[in-house]
Amino acid sequence: MNCDLDYYITFDSFKVGATQAKFVTDKCPKGNYIWLKGGPEDNNAHLVAQGQESILRPYIERGDIKVVLEQWCKGWDPNEALRHTENGLTVANNDIQAVIASNDGTAGGAIQALDAQGLAGVVPISGQDADLAACQRIVEGLQTVTVYKPLAKLNRAAMELAVALATGKDPMTAINPELGVWAKLDNNYKMVDSFSVDVTPITKDNIDEILIKQDKFQTVEDVYRNLPRDQWPKL
Numbered sequence: 001m002n003c004d005l006d007y008y009i010t011f012d013s014f015k016v017g018a019t020q021a022k023f024v025t026d027k028c029p030k031g032n033y034i035w036l037k038g039g040p041e042d043n044n045a046h047l048v049a050q051g052q053e054s055i056l057r058p059y060i061e062r063g064d065i066k067v068v069l070e071q072w073c074k075g076w077d078p079n080e081a082l083r084h085t086e087n088g089l090t091v092a093n094n095d096i097q098a099v100i101a102s103n104d105g106t107a108g109g110a111i112q113a114l115d116a117q118g119l120a121g122v123v124p125i126s127g128q129d130a131d132l133a134a135c136q137r138i139v140e141g142l143q144t145v146t147v148y149k150p151l152a153k154l155n156r157a158a159m160e161l162a163v164a165l166a167t168g169k170d171p172m173t174a175i176n177p178e179l180g181v182w183a184k185l186d187n188n189y190k191m192v193d194s195f196s197v198d199v200t201p202i203t204k205d206n207i208d209e210i211l212i213k214q215d216k217f218q219t220v221e222d223v224y225r226n227l228p229r230d231q232w233p234k235l
Contacts, residue, residue, distance in 0.1 A: 001043055001187050007171065008185060008194040009158050011149040013044045017051025017102070019201050020126035023145040024098050025055060027124040030064045031097025034088035036081050036110060038102040040072040048102050048128070056100070068092045073106050081109030089117055099125040104134035104146055111142055130202055130211060135223045138204055148200045150215060153179050157195055208233045 035052070038045030059065035069088030073080040081101060089096060094117050101107035107127035114120040121141045127134050128147035137143035157179045164174030172182060172193065180197040202211055211217045213235045224232045 002189050003187065004189060005187055005192045007161060008187070008192050009154060009161060010185075010194060010196055011154065011199055012180075012196040013047035014051040014054075015196075016128050016147045016149070016199055017048035017053075018055050019051070019147050019199065020048075020102070020128065020145065021052040021055035021100055023201055023203070024100055024124045024126050025059060025065070027144060028098040029059065032066050032068045032092050032095055034085055034096055034099045034110070035067050035070040036084055036099065036101045036106045037070070037072045038106070039074055039076045041074070042076070045072070045076070045102060052100055052102070068096070073102070073109075076103055076105055078105045078109030078112075081106035082112050085110040085113035086116075089113060089119075094119065096123055099123055101125055101127055103128045104131040104143075105129075107143055107146075108133055108137070111137065115142075128199075130217060132218060132222055135202075135207060135211065135218050136226055138202065138207055139223055140226060141204070144203065146202050148202045148211060148217070150197065150200065150217075152215065154197045157197055161195070208235060 037049045056065060060067065068091050069084060071084040073084065099110050101110050104127035107125050110125060111120050114123055124144040126145050127143055130146050130148040134143055134146045138146060157175050160175045161171050164171040175195055180195055183194050183196060184191040185194040200210060212220055212223060220232060220235060
């Protein structure tokens with residue numbers, strides 16, 4: 001932010017938030033929600049929150065969803081998420097139907113609070129990053145969705161941009177369009193040419209195929225470590 005930046009390569013943070021909220025509202029279109037935003041010092045957290053709000057707002061305006069607690073989690077701190085979730089559960093007398101958590105760390109903190117009230121695995125909850133702990137929670141039925149940001153595609157886009165700049169080619173046409181899309185993003189100094197790499201929701205239904213088998217982002221042994229061997233997939 002606030003600098004004379006030429007190019008920016010990133011994941012679509014707005015879409016991350018929208019994807020999170022879409023999956024949770026599909027699971028639970030009515031009821032009391034706890035909304036845990038990321039670190040307020042991080043611009044990406046604000047973009048994620050905007051994406052979440054784009055999905056939540058119509059439900060809130062219709063009165064289908066009531067946000068009983070809405071809080072930022074400084075530094076994306078799971079302990080902050082734990083405390084906020086505890087407060088939300090207290091305010092609602094444990095009558096909570098869903099939690100929007102902005103990343104896997106805050107989801108983990110929220111799930112600790114839910115577990116203490118016997119609600120873990122009952123209340124739909126989102127995350128992002130496809131952290132190992134979150135992947136384990138997904139196959140155990142404790143977390144509904146994580147948004148996977150494919151680092152290999154981000155790295156590829158960065159390399160293709162660097163080569164284009166080094167060889168005098170037009171960077172706007174050099175990056176494979178299958179990796180994402182170009183857009184203009186405001187960094188509070190100028191409108192920056194930015195390439196956004198797409199993201200993918202990961203649930204119990206596709207974690208084996210996409211995250212383990214296809215992209216090899218996690219391994220079967222790590223993801224299913226906490227489950228009996230006869231529940232492991234045969235990939």
